Amino acid sequence: xxxxxxxxxxxxxxxxxxxxxxxxxxxxxxxxxxxxxxxxxxxxxxxxxxxxxxxxxxxxxxxxxxxxxxxxxxxxxxxxxxxxxxxxxxxxxxxxxxxxxxxxxxxxxxxxxxxxxxxxxxxxxxxxxxxxxxxxxxxxxxxxxxxxxxxxxxxxxxxxxxxxxxxxxxxxxxxxxxxxxxxxxxxxxxxxxxxxxxxxxxxxxxxxxxxxxxxxxxxxxxxxxxxxxxxxxxxxxxxxxxxxxxxxxxxxxxxxxxxxxxxxxxxxxxx
Numbered sequence: 702x703x704x705x706x707x708x709x710x711x712x713x714x715x716x717x718x719x720x721x722x723x724x725x726x727x728x729x730x731x732x733x734x735x736x737x738x739x740x741x742x743x744x745x746x747x748x749x750x751x752x753x754x755x756x757x758x759x760x761x762x763x764x765x766x767x768x769x770x771x772x773x774x775x776x777x778x779x780x781x782x783x784x785x786x787x788x789x790x791x792x793x794x795x796x797x798x799x800x801x802x803x804x805x806x807x808x809x810x811x812x813x814x815x816x817x818x819x820x821x822x823x824x825x826x827x828x829x830x831x832x833x834x835x836x837x838x839x840x841x842x843x844x845x846x847x848x849x850x851x852x853x854x855x856x857x858x859x860x861x862x863x864x865x866x867x868x869x870x871x872x873x874x875x876x877x878x879x880x881x882x883x884x885x886x887x888x889x890x891x892x893x894x895x896x897x898x899x900x901x902x903x904x905x906x907x908x909x910x911x912x913x914x915x916x917x918x919x920x921x922x923x924x925x926x927x928x929x930x931x932x933x934x935x936x937x938x939x940x941x942x943x944x945x946x947x948x949x950x951x952x953x954x955x956x957x958x959x960x961x962x963x964x965x966x967x968x969x970x971x972x
Contacts, residue, residue: 713788776890795876819909825919846872863905871898895941
């Protein structure tokens with residue numbers, strides 16, 4: 702039974718939290734996109750690696766800044782950022798990405814349609830330098846995996862459907878995800894690449910529902926300096942992929958799926 706959802710605990714309906722790492726050349730563009738939303742939301746910049754000029758940049762965009770230490774990795778950064786969000790819904794806005802103007806509006810519209818929803822994801826494209834890419838073989842595969850989970854629906858609440866969404870890989874673009882803050886989700890801080898996939902799988906086993914907004918509302922930047930690209934080069938991605946598939950499949954199938962995944966990002970298709 703669907704019903705209009707009340708705003709979850711928090712003094713604000715939604716906020717963007719930007720876990721800023723180092724001196725990203727793309728942070729200003731990200732903040733521009735957050736400020737240009739048709740439904741404005743407060744912005745919080747959270748960093749364990751501040752640099753000269755970061756506070757001035759936050760002030761320019763009317764963003765609150767929260768500094769923490771030590772620099773203990775991406776999982777720690779994300780968990781601190783989530784804990785600092787004073788809103789019912791929060792988007793962990795990745796500093797290199799661009800959020801299209803209707804992102805917040807469409808995400809919160811989806812939240813209001815069903816009180817069971819704890820996580821909302823949107824469609825996305827990719828940015829490669831100055832090139833915008835809305836279609837690629839890997840994007841097509843991920844859209845197929847999304848539809849395999851949702852089967853034409855906008856909301857899935859069953860455990861089997863939500864786990865099916867994640868069994869053949871993670872088609873969810875982490876920066877496109879908006880979470881209810883009252884579910885108390887925390888990311889595993891020992892993981893470097895698949896901490897989002899592991900968290901979504903845990904969330905799939907708990908009460909609640911996932912919602913999908915199919916419209917492309919995010920442009921995800923692919924570049925050599927990203928954490929995912931670094932994880933691929935160091936072999937971390939392959940190890941964590943294998944861990945995720947072994948948690949869901951018998952060993953022979955897990956090895957096959959992990960090998961197929963490795964082929965995709967060896968060609969630069971998946972980052």
